[in-house]
Amino acid sequence: MSEPVFELENTGYSYMDGLVALDNISLQVMPGERVVILGVNGSGKSTLIKIMDGLYFPTTGECRAFGVALTERQFRNEEFAFSFRRKVGLLFQDPDVQLFSPTVWNEVAFAPLQLGLPEREIKERVEDALETLGIQHLKERAPYQLSEGEKKKVALASLLSLDPQVWLMDEPTANLDPRTQGWVIDFLLSLADRGKTLVLAIHELEVAQIVAQRIYVLGEDHRMAAQGSPDEILGNNDLLARANLIHVHRHFHGGDVHRHPHVHKHDHHG
Amino acid sequence: MFFYRKDFVARTLAELTEALQRAVFTHRYARLPGLLQRVDPRVKLVTLMVFLIGAAMAHRIETLMGLYAFSLFLAIISRVPLGFFLKRVWFFIPIFAGIIAVPAIFNVITPGRPVFTVFRFPDPISLLGLVHIPAEITVTEQGLKGAAIFVIRVADSVSLAVLLVITTEWMRLLSALSAFRFPRMGILMLAMTYRYIFLFLRVAEEMFLARRSRTVGHTPAREKRRWIAGGTAFLLNRSYNLGNEVYLAMLSRGWNGRARVLEELHAGWLDALWAAFSLLILVAIVFSEKGIG
Numbered sequence: 001m002s003e004p005v006f007e008l009e010n011t012g013y014s015y016m017d018g019l020v021a022l023d024n025i026s027l028q029v030m031p032g033e034r035v036v037i038l039g040v041n042g043s044g045k046s047t048l049i050k051i052m053d054g055l056y057f058p059t060t061g062e063c064r065a066f067g068v069a070l071t072e073r074q075f076r077n078e079e080f081a082f083s084f085r086r087k088v089g090l091l092f093q094d095p096d097v098q099l100f101s102p103t104v105w106n107e108v109a110f111a112p113l114q115l116g117l118p119e120r121e122i123k124e125r126v127e128d129a130l131e132t133l134g135i136q137h138l139k140e141r142a143p144y145q146l147s148e149g150e151k152k153k154v155a156l157a158s159l160l161s162l163d164p165q166v167w168l169m170d171e172p173t174a175n176l177d178p179r180t181q182g183w184v185i186d187f188l189l190s191l192a193d194r195g196k197t198l199v200l201a202i203h204e205l206e207v208a209q210i211v212a213q214r215i216y217v218l219g220e221d222h223r224m225a226a227q228g229s230p231d232e233i234l235g236n237n238d239l240l241a242r243a244n245l246i247h248v249h250r251h252f253h254g255g256d257v258h259r260h261p262h263v264h265k266h267d268h269h270g
Numbered sequence: 271m272f273f274y275r276k277d278f279v280a281r282t283l284a285e286l287t288e289a290l291q292r293a294v295f296t297h298r299y300a301r302l303p304g305l306l307q308r309v310d311p312r313v314k315l316v317t318l319m320v321f322l323i324g325a326a327m328a329h330r331i332e333t334l335m336g337l338y339a340f341s342l343f344l345a346i347i348s349r350v351p352l353g354f355f356l357k358r359v360w361f362f363i364p365i366f367a368g369i370i371a372v373p374a375i376f377n378v379i380t381p382g383r384p385v386f387t388v389f390r391f392p393d394p395i396s397l398l399g400l401v402h403i404p405a406e407i408t409v410t411e412q413g414l415k416g417a418a419i420f421v422i423r424v425a426d427s428v429s430l431a432v433l434l435v436i437t438t439e440w441m442r443l444l445s446a447l448s449a450f451r452f453p454r455m456g457i458l459m460l461a462m463t464y465r466y467i468f469l470f471l472r473v474a475e476e477m478f479l480a481r482r483s484r485t486v487g488h489t490p491a492r493e494k495r496r497w498i499a500g501g502t503a504f505l506l507n508r509s510y511n512l513g514n515e516v517y518l519a520m521l522s523r524g525w526n527g528r529a530r531v532l533e534e535l536h537a538g539w540l541d542a543l544w545a546a547f548s549l550l551i552l553v554a555i556v557f558s559e560k561g562i563g
Contacts, residue, residue: 111524
């Protein structure tokens with residue numbers, strides 16, 4: 001059996017002011033797997049994703065990637081940092097955070113440049129990424145001139161040019177119009193078809209339904225509430241209501257008042 | 271936008287955003303096939319810095335005028351439109367240099383041969399025995415000359431700095447700074463400031479619009495001041511958080527403090543020629559200064 005890409009054991013993270021962001025989290029991600037971390041805003045999803053990308057370090061427990069514990073000391077080793085950054089890419093929730101270069105072209109070229117790839121390969125990768133995402137016409141533009149959907153595509157292109165084995169994504173489909181959202185989901189599935197490992201931190205159940213092979217649910221208490229297959233998790237209304245991922249709807253039919261859980265889930269057949 | 275008319279802060283923010291968008295984020299001139307655009311950014315940085323030092327050391331008005339003419343010549347052969355260049359340079363000079371230079375033309379600050387009298391007091395004034403104001407306030411020849419030298423020196427320095435910035439793409443300029451072992455943290459701060467100042471101006475502008483949309487009638491000045499103070503604190507906090515996030519995003523994609531550009535910097539024959547030419551100009555400056563005896 002192959003080695004897990006990520007292995008978290010009793011991982012916890014507290015901020016400097018003592019605020020707990022994650023409490024006793026254990027999870028595993030296997031190569032080529034599509035894992036969704038479901039949780040409401042403030043449950044600690046973004047912190048968890050950043051721990052997995054070696055940007056934050058656990059205050060308790062351990063996070064191992066490719067069998068190596070991710071620690072500050074480990075990242076001071078340039079060779080390890082170089083190899084890890086080539087293998088793992090992170091899509092930030094706010095594209096403005098990720099687009100810090102003066103033009104789209106520079107942005108997409110940033111990671112391969114930083115990681116010292118040869119000039120010809122960088123140019124090829126950038127052009128391929130721009131073409132795959134259909135944003136060649138934006139390459140001379142500055143990030144502030146882009147719409148939200150375009151920014152998201154540029155952020156994805158900036159990871160695609162790195163071509164990491166593992167894609168960590170924080171709310172990749174949030175704040176997008178339905179067409180762009182659908183496009184991003186298709187893009188994620190195409191990555192999965194290429195054998196990439198996907199870890200998505202999201203709160204949208206319909207996206208989880210389409211993308212996930214396995215789901216971890218983060219509770220509002222910053223602890224792991226459950227894990228299982230999409231059918232097990234998304235079919236458990238009590239669990240979803242406890243995690244604040246669904247809510248009870250009250251509406252009228254003529255003179256009658258109905259109350260039932262409102263689940264944002266689509267059924268897909270065939 | 272009609273609602274900007276009366277609100278000084280909102281109007282200033284909107285105009286500042288627009289001006290920054292036009293001025294700071296223009297790559298137009300950095301990509302033109304002019305002379306300075308072709309010079310290796312490291313060579314350009316060093317030579318223009320040498321000229322800057324030359325301008326700071328020069329004391330003769332002829333030398334400084336010569337250097338200014340040289341900067342105009344550089345702008346022309348680098349295909350930078352002269353109107354744009356002059357506007358860019360002379361916009362700030364009256365504000366900053368003028369404030370310092372104007373008092374220096376009077377005999378109160380610079381004694382000397384009077385050119386004309388501005389004001390007469392019945393008697394000289396002495397304030398606490400520390401400050402002495404003569405009975406006749408005059409503009410002096412030495413004062414005028416000193417102020418002119420100061421203003422032209424500032425014009426030289428601003429012109430050279432503007433030429434450096436507008437004829438060099440930002441990442442190449444950072445890369446040149448890296449090559450000279452400029453501290454990594456400084457480069458990082460420059461890079462982030464450049465990218466995010468615009469975003470924050472937009473956020474500030476939107477904050478004002480959001481407030482406008484909820485304001486009916488007249489708001490007392492005290493309340494406005496309180497709101498501006500609160501808004502400033504909010505922006506500061508937000509910029510701090512965003513700064514952290516951006517740094518993480520850069521780390522995540524392999525940033526290790528060294529700015530890299532696609533074309534590795536190569537100094538060629540044109541750079542050697544330019545360096546030699548710059549040396550000649552420097553020699554001319556020195557000789558011009560010596561000429562005073």
